[in-house]
Amino acid sequence: MEGYMPAAVTRQTNRRKVYQYIYQKSGAVTAAELAEALSLEQTAVEEGLASLLEEGMIIREKDSACALEPRGRVAVGMFLRDDGIQLLALDMRAEELGFQELSLPFAHTPEYYQTVARRLEEFIDVSGLDRDRLLGVGIAIPAIIDQTAGRLVRSPTLELWDLPLEEIYSHFSHYPTFIENSPNASGYAARWMNRERTNVIYLSLDRGVGGAIIQGDGQYMGDHGRGGEFGHMRLVPDGRLCSCGRRGCVEAYCSISRLSDDLGITLREFFTRLQAGDRQAAAVWEEYRTHLVDTLVNLRTCFDCDIILGGELSSYLEGLLPELCWELGEKTFFEEDSLFLQLDRFGSRSVCAGSALRFIDDFLLTY
Ligand SMILES: [Zn+2]
Secondary structure (H helix, E strand, C coil): CCCCCCHHHHHHHHHHHHHHHHHHCCCCECHHHHHHHHCCCHHHHHHHHHHHHHCCCEEECCCCCEEECHHHCEEEEEEECCCEEEEEEEECCCCEEEEEEEECCCCCCHHHHHHHHHHHHHHHHHCCCCHHHEEEEEEEECCEEECCCCEEEEECCCCEEEEECHHHHHHHCCCCEEEEEHHHHHHHHHHHHCCCCCEEEEEEECCCEEEEEEECCEEECCCCCCCCCHHHCECCCCCCECCCCCECEHHHHHCHHHCCHHHCCCHHHHHHHHHCCCHHHHHHHHHHHHHHHHHHHHHHHHHCCEEEEECHHHHHCHHHHHHHHHHHHHHCCCCCCCCCEEECCCHHHHHHHHHHHHHHHHHHHHC
16 A cells, blocks of 8 residues: 555654754754644644653753753763773763773783673763663774674784674673774764765874775775775885884874884873973974875875864874974965864764764664
């Protein structure tokens, strides 16, 4: 019977439309406004609102208008790094509900994953999250991942090669989980922020260097899901040895280890020294910046769009953007072209943010 739709499905569709409309608005909306905007009967709107109120997804304000309850659902993003883990909880508006950074060297062992799972439970409690409202836990790792085959292909940073993702998933089966490559997760966060749906390149600057190619609503992944591995573009012929075993890669020059681990200090200490006028720090930064700018010029020449800088480095770059842009202007292929750089809103938490935001987006589409 063409056009026939069971009443329950219609109710769910209407509720979703009402929720999505309220979600898009920054303030409260009345039932009359919803009915007009969505071309729905007032009774259908009232029915949707009642259901959303009952589920705690919206709140009723004094004048009976309704607004989003940001904590109606929550999501957690987890970043498993070589030296520790990061945990971030976000509400439906991507506002932070909790963040933790813990020192825990990576090891692909049951003991390691059991510790991470225990820390996750503690984090959920400390952040005051309601487990019934938790959409899922995104897990990001610095590794090339083949989602179709369900395998981790390789991770020089974690020293892992070709293993089934199930070996990681199986330790987190309490919650919906999704394992992904960490630069892709940061790229997803950048895509989420990219409200104007423009083309954007995301360059993630951590110990590992990676990125993502964002095209409006989507992300270009390449034929094998490896698109955006900017860290392993060849920058210097026969140059410095890279973690991938080749020489001269971007990562060998633009890893934050060049500014921290190599000098036996933290990144924060490095930038404190740089600001204080330390000569050694200034020389190291100049060399780093030169390679970073060369990489940015190459990306801009290839993609002709804005570039967002993310990863741990991005939280230190605000005061240094003018000098970066000046050097870009000197080297750019395109004329008078240097104002295409932005910094990631989530800063050093962008990997976790992207992993959590996937669950929020999925929920918005399917609720
Ligand atoms: Zn490399």
